[in-house]
Each structure stands twice: as C-alpha cells, then as structure tokens.
Amino acid sequence: xxxxxxxxxxxxxxxxxxxxxxxxxxxxxxxxxxxxxxxxxxxxxxxxxxxxxxxxxxxxxxxxxxxxxxxxxxxxxxxxxxxxxxxxxxxxxxxxxxxxxxxxxxxxxxxxxxxxxxxxxxxxxxxxxxxxxxxxxxxxxxxxxxxxxxxxxxxxxxxxxxxxxxxxxxxxxxxxxxxxxxxxxxxxxxxxxxxxxxxxxxxxxxxxxxxx
Amino acid sequence: xxxxxxxxxxxxxxxxxxxxxxxxxxxxxxxxxxxxxxxxxxxxxxxxxxxxxxxxxxxxxxxxxxxxxxxxxxxxxxxxxxxxxxxxxxxxxxxxxxxxxxxxxxxxxxxxxxxxxxxxxxxxxxxxxxxxxxxxxxxxxxxxxxxxxxxxxxxxxxxxxxxxxxxxxxxxxxxxxxxxxxxxxxxxxxxxxxxxxxxxxxxxxxxxxxxx
Numbered sequence: 113x114x115x116x117x118x119x120x121x122x123x124x125x126x127x128x129x130x131x132x133x134x135x136x137x138x139x140x141x142x143x144x145x146x147x148x149x150x151x152x153x154x155x156x157x158x159x160x161x162x163x164x165x166x167x168x169x170x171x172x173x174x175x176x177x178x179x180x181x182x183x184x185x186x187x188x189x190x191x192x193x194x195x196x197x198x199x200x201x202x203x204x205x206x207x208x209x210x211x212x213x214x215x216x217x218x219x220x221x222x223x224x225x226x227x228x229x230x231x232x233x234x235x236x237x238x239x240x241x242x243x244x245x246x247x248x249x250x251x252x253x254x255x256x257x258x259x260x261x262x263x264x265x266x267x268x269x270x271x272x273x274x275x276x277x278x279x280x281x282x283x284x285x286x287x288x289x290x291x292x293x294x295x296x297x298x299x300x301x302x303x304x305x306x307x308x309x310x311x312x313x314x315x316x317x318x319x320x321x322x323x324x
Numbered sequence: 325x326x327x328x329x330x331x332x333x334x335x336x337x338x339x340x341x342x343x344x345x346x347x348x349x350x351x352x353x354x355x356x357x358x359x360x361x362x363x364x365x366x367x368x369x370x371x372x373x374x375x376x377x378x379x380x381x382x383x384x385x386x387x388x389x390x391x392x393x394x395x396x397x398x399x400x401x402x403x404x405x406x407x408x409x410x411x412x413x414x415x416x417x418x419x420x421x422x423x424x425x426x427x428x429x430x431x432x433x434x435x436x437x438x439x440x441x442x443x444x445x446x447x448x449x450x451x452x453x454x455x456x457x458x459x460x461x462x463x464x465x466x467x468x469x470x471x472x473x474x475x476x477x478x479x480x481x482x483x484x485x486x487x488x489x490x491x492x493x494x495x496x497x498x499x500x501x502x503x504x505x506x507x508x509x510x511x512x513x514x515x516x517x518x519x520x521x522x523x524x525x526x527x528x529x530x531x532x533x534x535x536x
Binding site for chain 1: 326327448450451453454457480483484486487489490491492493494503504506507508510511512514515516519522525526528529530531532
C-alpha cells in the first residue's frame with residue numbers, strides 16, 4: 113500500500129573539494145528512484161560519451177531556440193560552451209514519482225528556484241575546515257601553490273552562497289553525509305504536497321472503503 | 325565538530341488507534357535530544373503523578389493568569405479541565421538545542437502554528453485503512469458497537485484535518501513509521517535556519533581558521 117507521490121528535484125551544491133561527487137555517486141547507487149539529470153550542451157561530444165545519456169548534444173542555434181521557447185529549467189555559459197537542463201524529461205520523471213539529482217552551482221540553483229520552487233530541495237555541502245578543503249584540493253593533482261590559491265578563492269566565493277540553500281550539511285564524514293542526504297530525501301517525500309494521492313486515499317478512508 | 329543548532333517542536337497528531345502513542349514512546353527512547361512537553365493542567369493530580377514531570381498542576385485562577393500573560397503556547401478545555409503548554413520550558417529547551425515532542429490534536433497544532441511557526445514541525449499519522457482502524461479501536465476494550473461507531477466518527481473528523489500538517493505518514497508498519505519520523509527529525513535539524521551557529525562557522529572557514 114503506497115500513496116502516489118510526485119518526485120522531487122534534489123540539488124547538491126558545494127565548493128569543489130567538499131565531497132559532493134562522492135556523495136552523489138553513493139546516492140545514485142543506493143536510491144532506486146533517484147536519477148541524474150541529463151543536460152543539454154553545445155560543447156563537442158568526447159570519445160565514449162553517449163548522446164541522451166551523458167548529455168543531449170545540440171548546436172548553438174538549437175540551444176538558443178530551447179532558451180527562447182522556455183524549454184530549459186536553467187542554463188549557463190561555462191568556458192565558452194552552453195549547458196542547460198531540458199524541462200521535458202525532468203517534468204516526466206517528477207510526474208512518475210521519480211526524483212532527479214542536479215549537480216549545479218548556486219547560479220543554476222537560483223534559476224531552478226525561480227522556475228520550479230515547489231519541486232526543489234536544495235542542499236549545500238560544506239567542508240569541515242579550510243585546512244581539510246586545501247588538503248583535498250591539493251590531493252587532486254600536483255598543482256602549483258598559485259593554482260591551489262585560486263581554487264581556494266573560488267571555493268570561498270561559492271561558500272558565501274550557502275544562505276540560499278534549504279539544507280546545510282557539514283561533510284566531516286562521508287557515511288554520515290550520505291545518511292544525512294538520504295534522511296532529507298525520505299523526509300521530503302513525506303511532505304504532504306508531494307503525496308499527490310492523499311486526497312483520494314483519505315476519501316477512501318473516510319468512506320470506509322479502505323484498502324486491506 | 326558540530327554546528328550549534330536551535331531545537332525544534334515536533335507535533336505528532338492522529339486519530340486514536342493510528343499508532344501515535346507507540347511511535348512517540350519509541351522516539352523518546354531512541355532520540356537522545358528529544359523530550360516530551362509537560363503541560364499545565366487544572367485537573368486534579370492522580371496517585372503516582374509527579375508535579376513538573378507528568379503535569380504542572382495549577383488551579384483555575386493561576387491557569388487563567390498564565391493565559392492572560394501569554395505564557396501558554398496553546399491551551400484547550402477537555403472534559404471540563406484546562407490544559408496548556410507553558411512557553412518558558414519549551415523556549416529554554418529549543419535555545420539549548422533540545423527538541424520537544426507534543427502529543428496534541430489539530431486545534432493545539434493550529435495554536436502552535438500561530439505562536440511558533442518557525443520552530444514547528446507537524447506530522448499527521450494516518451491509519452492504513454478503515455478496517456484496520458476499527459480493528460485497533462475494538463481491540464482496546466470490550467466496547468459496544470455504539471461506542472466504537474462514535475470513536476470511528478471522531479477519527480473521521482480528526483482525519484479531515486490532515487491538510488493542516490507538513491508531513492503525512494501512513495502507519496502500516498510501526499518500524500517503518502518510526503524510521504520515517506526519525507528521518508523527518510534528522511532532515512529538519514539540517515535546515516539552514518535551525519543551524520544557528522552557521523554564520524560563525526562559515527566566517528571561520530572563509531578566514532581560514534577552520535577547526536581541525
């Protein structure tokens with residue numbers, strides 16, 4: 113016995129080095145109704161990438177048309193290429209009770225907040241300390257101090273946007289952080305407005321038809 | 325490492341027979357920062373009851389003064405006696421990061437919603453079916469069909485108030501329902517506004533002081 117529910121849009125944002133990628137992978141493994149959003153992009157397809165799985169590859173004219181038709185929930189230009197989230201597949205997933213995971217920054221999150229405020233669940237992941245963040249950024253590659261300093265400055269800028277998010281997780285333990293996001297998913301699925309089958313269920317309950 | 329947080333007020337409501345009492349007991353056992361709210365009442369103390377633990381026992385004049393001074397978060401008259409929730413102990417608990425559990429009906433919940441909307445987390449528990457609800461109400465005692473019918477009517481009236489709650493749990497399995505409320509608690513504790521220590525923590529993070 114389950115009450116029909118509408119899916120939700122889960123946004124995870126964080127400065128790089130805060131552990132977001134690991135948490136996302138774990139969530140996609142463990143949550144069977146959660147799927148990664150597939151973006152449209154104007155950048156060239158790389159070897160091994162599959163159209164419709166990794167990205168929807170479109171040319172700049174087509175991308176521009178999608179923007180003008182209001183078909184993108186959010187979009188941005190990154191290093192000269194355009195990226196955006198097509199509305200159709202997300203809307204389909206939500207209507208079928210599936211949840212969609214977004215790996216986007218604070219600017220994308222603000223756009224989702226404007227275009228789909230009721231479906232959005234936004235989570236910001238903080239590193240436990242500056243020292244730990246620096247350690248993780250350094251561990252990624254043998255980068256110069258200058259590169260690391262630039263990344264730290266970018267991280268500080270991203271962190272300044274935490275007040276725009278609904279939930280904040282301090283990632284000092286990956287297991288605890290995964291459990292925390294899973295609690296947020298479990299709770300948000302129990303929100304009255306997402307349980308779209310409730311009126312019918314309660315009607316049955318009050319009329320004594322019940323279901324057992 | 326933990327960020328200071330403000331406690332929350334957890335309201336569980338349901339028609340009698342939906343399993344609320346069992347769920348409440350389990351939560352109080354398993355959640356070490358959760359405490360039952362102690363009500364003030366004008367009804368006489370019964371053998372074994374301890375003032376300040378089971379209730380704050382007050383006379384009608386004192387109760388009336390508490391109402392007039394705005395010292396009660398909610399109050400109601402039940403079978404000729406007055407009951408109410410003193411604001412002071414709840415406010416103290418919340419400020420210390422402790423959570424307070426309330427076992428009140430939809431009318432009390434509406435009053436809490438008015439007096440403390442930001443601290444309130446409201447959960448309505450539904451029985452899985454009319455047949456199951458009737459079975460549970462009958463199991464309680466050897467009551468006449470009339471008494472059971474009156475209880476069923478009261479349950480139906482209470483259920484009609486589910487749209488006033490934030491979260492809805494269908495209690496068809498006690499373990500799952502306890503886990504569901506615990507997820508709600510875990511998630512609500514991660515809400516940005518409840519993590520009152522965040523601005524200081526992030527300030528430290530951005531200034532590079534971190535804590536490790």
